[in-house]
Amino acid sequence: MGLIGMNQLTEEEKYEHFMKRIEAGEKIEADDWMPEEYRMALIKLISMHGISEIMGALPEKEWVPRAPSLRRKLGIMAKVQDEMGHGQLLLRVAEDLIKPLGKTREDLIQDLFSGRLKFHNVFHMPAPSWGDAGLIGWLVDGAAIITQTNMLNASYGPYARALKRICAEEVFHAQHGEAIIMALAEGSEQQREMLQDAINRWWESLLMFFGPDKAERTGSSKQDITIKYKIRTKTNEELRQDFFNKYIPRIKSLGLTVPDETMYYDEEQEKWIYQQPDWNKLKQIMKNQGPKSEERLKLRMTAYETNAWVREALGVKSKAM
Amino acid sequence: MSNQSHDFYQEFEVFSRKSDTAPMQYQFSLLAPNHEIALVMAQENFMRRESVADIWVVKRSDIRKMTQEERETLKRLDNKDYRMTKGYGYLKKKWRKFEQKMLDEKEILSWGGGGKQ
Known part of the structure; x- marks a missing residue:
C-alpha cells in the first residue's frame, strides 16, 4: 500500500487489498480494516470458543474433589485452571473485536446467560464417572486439538497467537487424559467397563463436535465463510476424518470399541464410513436444551452473581487513585 | 452493576x-x-x-502502536546483503586458501568463554 492512506480507498478497493493481504499470508490485527462479514464470523467463532473453555471447565471440575489420588487431583486441577486461562485469552481476543461495536466482556457474559452466545455441544453433557474425566482429556481434547491446530495459521493474528499458546497446553491435556484412560484400560474388568461406557456415552457428541458436513443437517454452518477468509483450511468433514484416522486405531489397540458396528475404512475413497449422529440432538443443544445445559448455565450465573463483590473489591484501588 | x-x-x-x-x-x-x-x-x-x-x-x-498503514511501510526489499554477514560469506573460501578458518558469528560469540547464559 506504501504511503497511500486506507481512507483514500473505496470500500471495494479496501476489500481487495484485505483479500490480497490474507492471500499473501499476512496477519490481520485488531485495529486493521476488515470486512464486516469477517469481523462477525470471528466474533461468533472466538466468543463461542472462549466461553466454551470456561463452560468446559465445569464438567471437569466436578471431578477435582473426587479424583482417585493426590497426583490425579493435582493434574486435573491444573487442567481446569488451564481451561479458565484459555477462556481469558480468547475472551480478550473477542473483546477487541466487539469493541468498535460498543460492547464489552459484560455483554458476552449476558449473551451466554440469555442463550444468544452458545457453548460447545460436548459441555452440555454429563460426566458421571472417572472414565468420563479421562475420556474428556483424551478424546474431547483430542478433537479440540484437531480443530484448533487447523487454525494455527488463521489470518487473524491475535487468534493465531492465542491458539499457539493454547495448543501447546492442550498437548498436556491430551496426555493427562491418556494417563487416566491408560490406567483404566490396563486395570480391572470393572475399570475397563467404566472406560467402554464412557466411550459409548460420548461417541455421538464427539461426532457432532466437528459440526455437520453440510448445512442442511442443522440449518446453518459457517464453515464456508471461515475457509474463504483463511481462518481455517479444512471442512468439518475433513476434520472429523482426521479425528478418526488418529483415534480409531488407538481405541481399537486398547481392545475397546466404538458404538457403531457398521463403521469401516473405505480404502478406495480413503475415508471412514460411519453412521450419522442424531443431528436433532445438536439442534436441541443449540437451544440450550441439552442434558446439562440448564444446570451448568445456572452454576455459571450463580458464580457470577455471588462473586460480584470480589470483582468490585479488586477494583477498589483504581477508584481511590 | x-x-x-x-x-x-x-x-x-x-x-x-x-x-x-x-x-x-x-x-x-x-x-x-x-x-x-x-x-x-x-x-x-x-x-x-x-x-x-x-x-x-x-x-x-x-502504548503508541503502529497503524495498519505504518506497518505496511515496514516491508523491506531483499537488498541488504551489504549490511549482513551473508553478503560476506565468500570470505570463507578465501580464508581456506590461506589455510585459515573464517571467524564467523558462532566463533566470535563464543569468545566470552561462558557459552550460553
Missing part, C-alpha cells in the same frame, strides 16, 4: 523475560481494574509453567 461499567476494566499488555539475560517478550493482553491486579492476572494467565524472571504490565492506552 456499577463495577461492570465501561471504565472498570482496563486493557493491559503483558511482557516477560524467561531469564535475567533474555529479552523482554510480548505475551498477550488482559483486562484488570488496576496495575496490581494486572500483574497477578499476568502470572496466573500466562506463566503457570515456564520459568520466568520478570514481568511487566503496561496499560494499552500508554
Whole structure:
C-alpha cells in the first residue's frame, strides 16, 4: 500500500487489498480494516470458543474433589485452571473485536446467560464417572486439538497467537487424559467397563463436535465463510476424518470399541464410513436444551452473581487513585 | 452493576523475560481494574509453567502502536546483503586458501568463554 492512506480507498478497493493481504499470508490485527462479514464470523467463532473453555471447565471440575489420588487431583486441577486461562485469552481476543461495536466482556457474559452466545455441544453433557474425566482429556481434547491446530495459521493474528499458546497446553491435556484412560484400560474388568461406557456415552457428541458436513443437517454452518477468509483450511468433514484416522486405531489397540458396528475404512475413497449422529440432538443443544445445559448455565450465573463483590473489591484501588 | 461499567476494566499488555539475560517478550493482553491486579492476572494467565524472571504490565492506552498503514511501510526489499554477514560469506573460501578458518558469528560469540547464559 506504501504511503497511500486506507481512507483514500473505496470500500471495494479496501476489500481487495484485505483479500490480497490474507492471500499473501499476512496477519490481520485488531485495529486493521476488515470486512464486516469477517469481523462477525470471528466474533461468533472466538466468543463461542472462549466461553466454551470456561463452560468446559465445569464438567471437569466436578471431578477435582473426587479424583482417585493426590497426583490425579493435582493434574486435573491444573487442567481446569488451564481451561479458565484459555477462556481469558480468547475472551480478550473477542473483546477487541466487539469493541468498535460498543460492547464489552459484560455483554458476552449476558449473551451466554440469555442463550444468544452458545457453548460447545460436548459441555452440555454429563460426566458421571472417572472414565468420563479421562475420556474428556483424551478424546474431547483430542478433537479440540484437531480443530484448533487447523487454525494455527488463521489470518487473524491475535487468534493465531492465542491458539499457539493454547495448543501447546492442550498437548498436556491430551496426555493427562491418556494417563487416566491408560490406567483404566490396563486395570480391572470393572475399570475397563467404566472406560467402554464412557466411550459409548460420548461417541455421538464427539461426532457432532466437528459440526455437520453440510448445512442442511442443522440449518446453518459457517464453515464456508471461515475457509474463504483463511481462518481455517479444512471442512468439518475433513476434520472429523482426521479425528478418526488418529483415534480409531488407538481405541481399537486398547481392545475397546466404538458404538457403531457398521463403521469401516473405505480404502478406495480413503475415508471412514460411519453412521450419522442424531443431528436433532445438536439442534436441541443449540437451544440450550441439552442434558446439562440448564444446570451448568445456572452454576455459571450463580458464580457470577455471588462473586460480584470480589470483582468490585479488586477494583477498589483504581477508584481511590 | 456499577463495577461492570465501561471504565472498570482496563486493557493491559503483558511482557516477560524467561531469564535475567533474555529479552523482554510480548505475551498477550488482559483486562484488570488496576496495575496490581494486572500483574497477578499476568502470572496466573500466562506463566503457570515456564520459568520466568520478570514481568511487566503496561496499560494499552500508554502504548503508541503502529497503524495498519505504518506497518505496511515496514516491508523491506531483499537488498541488504551489504549490511549482513551473508553478503560476506565468500570470505570463507578465501580464508581456506590461506589455510585459515573464517571467524564467523558462532566463533566470535563464543569468545566470552561462558557459552550460553
